[in-house]
Amino acid sequence: MIVKKLKLTVDSHIHNVKENEKLAVLHSMILREVSALDFSDKVVITWESIVSSQPDKAEQLVAAAAEVGVSHPPVGHPLYKLSERQRQVAELLCSHYSVKKIANILYVSENTVKKHSQNIKKALEIEQSGTDFIYTLKQMIDNG
Structure with a gap:
């Protein structure tokens, strides 16, 4: 050969x-x-x-998750229904990261990120798609 x-x-x-x-x-x-x-x-x-002098939000999120784990939200919070990985994906989506960038950051495939997004929509009973989905998700996260 x-x-x-x-x-x-x-x-x-x-x-x-x-x-x-x-x-x-x-x-x-x-x-x-x-x-x-x-x-x-x-x-x-x-x-x-x-x-960079400051790690970006995604890097901070991944580093924090790797070091201490993502804290579980309070029982009444909408994110309580999500897994740790789904919460990471949700945070990155709300920070306007693309599926490809999220996949690279979390060391998963783009299809895995898309599947997590579908599962987030299902768990939080969000019917909107695209930017409307992200807007609604961000409102849920911010307002609890």
């Missing part, structure tokens, strides 16, 4: 400074090793980094 193309991708959503430093070291190691190869002129290395 002849390999015509080989691609290495390291996709990370790390919020920890020490772990980010480890990734920078990994990048340096890969760069050094590729440079030492006889065919390094045929290898392309790219490094994409999104830097």
Whole structure:
């Protein structure tokens, strides 16, 4: 078997400074090793980094969920009827994230996000679709 193309991708959503430093070291190691190869002129290395001083709401939501779990709303609150993952999807939808972006943030498929949206509509008995659904959902979340 002849390999015509080989691609290495390291996709990370790390919020920890020490772990980010480890990734920078990994990048340096890969760069050094590729440079030492006889065919390094045929290898392309790219490094994409999104830097911000403040994590966005979605990143805060995911980080908080990963570290301490999403708190369960009070019994009377509409979100009480939703699972932890459905609450995450609902918050991201209300923050105007696309299905694709939500899928990337939560490490699930776009179809999973769509299914969660359907289940949210069903659990909260929301009949509207599209932007009307998101507006109604946001009103329910904000007003409890």
